[in-house]
Amino acid sequence: MSVRIAASILAADFAALGEAIRAAEEGGADWIHVDVMDGHFVPNITMGPPVVAAVKRVAHVPLDVHLMITDPDRYLEAFADAGASHLIVHAEATPHLHRTIHRIQELGLRAGAALNPSTPVVALEEIVAELDIVLLMSVNPGFGGQAFIARSPSKVRAVRHLLEQTGSRALVSIDGGIDMGNAAMVVEAGADVLVAGTTIFGARDTREATVALRRAATPGLASVEGETPLTGGAHG
Ligand code: DX5
Ligand code: ZN
Numbered sequence: 001m002s003v004r005i006a007a008s009i010l011a012a013d014f015a016a017l018g019e020a021i022r023a024a025e026e027g028g029a030d031w032i033h034v035d036v037m038d039g040h041f042v043p044n045i046t047m048g049p050p051v052v053a054a055v056k057r058v059a060h061v062p063l064d065v066h067l068m069i070t071d072p073d074r075y076l077e078a079f080a081d082a083g084a085s086h087l088i089v090h091a092e093a094t095p096h097l098h099r100t101i102h103r104i105q106e107l108g109l110r111a112g113a114a115l116n117p118s119t120p121v122v123a124l125e126e127i128v129a130e131l132d133i134v135l136l137m138s139v140n141p142g143f144g145g146q147a148f149i150a151r152s153p154s155k156v157r158a159v160r161h162l163l164e165q166t167g168s169r170a171l172v173s174i175d176g177g178i179d180m181g182n183a184a185m186v187v188e189a190g191a192d193v194l195v196a197g198t199t200i201f202g203a204r205d206t207r208e209a210t211v212a213l214r215r216a217a218t219p220g221l222a223s224v225e226g227e228t229p230l231t232g233g234a235h236g
């Protein structure tokens with residue numbers, strides 16, 4: 001399976017969300033990534049279930065909902081009802097990760113656990129076999145448009161190793177600062193999913209930027225059918 005692209009709407013124009021989502025889907029986005037922030041777990045406030053429900057009405061691909069909130073258990077049902085396909089909670093935000101993950105799966109959704117940059121991979125050792133998604137933050141969560149933390153590919157490799165050891169089939173997703181320049185490197189390290197906000201929605205042409213990100217992430221794809229490799233993508 002080729003790399004999946006999750007377009008993070010945090011960087012989109014919220015007054016024209018429908019058009020932004022359509023453009024990302026036309027460019028081949030596999031998932032729409034929705035960043036939910038509560039002003040407690042992270043120093044920013046974004047959107048909640050009503051926005052997820054609105055996005056659900058226009059999106060054709062699964063909604064990958066990233067909960068950067070304290071006490072996520074209180075809101076799982078509301079996000080499931082709003083149309084989330086995946087619910088990802090932070091390991092740092094709940095003392096009962098096992099219960100939270102199983103509750104998400106009981107609701108019929110894919111369950112993911114996210115780690116902040118400073119949280120070691122070993123925090124997931126006891127639960128990883130039961131996860132559908134491991135999301136590694138490659139920036140400190142809270143804002144789009146931050147610089148990619150250079151250590152992140154080695155953390156992807158460490159997660160990959162843990163998945164092999166435990167027989168886990170979880171997808172490895174990486175979130176934060178993903179661009180045309182580092183996409184191939186994180187895929188090479190073992191990422192299955194690239195979450196990208198600014199690279200996709202900050203570009204002049206969201207559809208083209210989504211296509212370009214996949215090309216940049218997929219060695220060999222840039223040169224198929226005699227096409228010129230895209231080096232700078234939409235930022236070039
Ligand atoms: C950050 C969010 C990310 C963010 C990524 O806290 O979890 O999903 O939207 O944005 P970029 O791609 O701009 O770093
Ligand atoms: Zn996110």
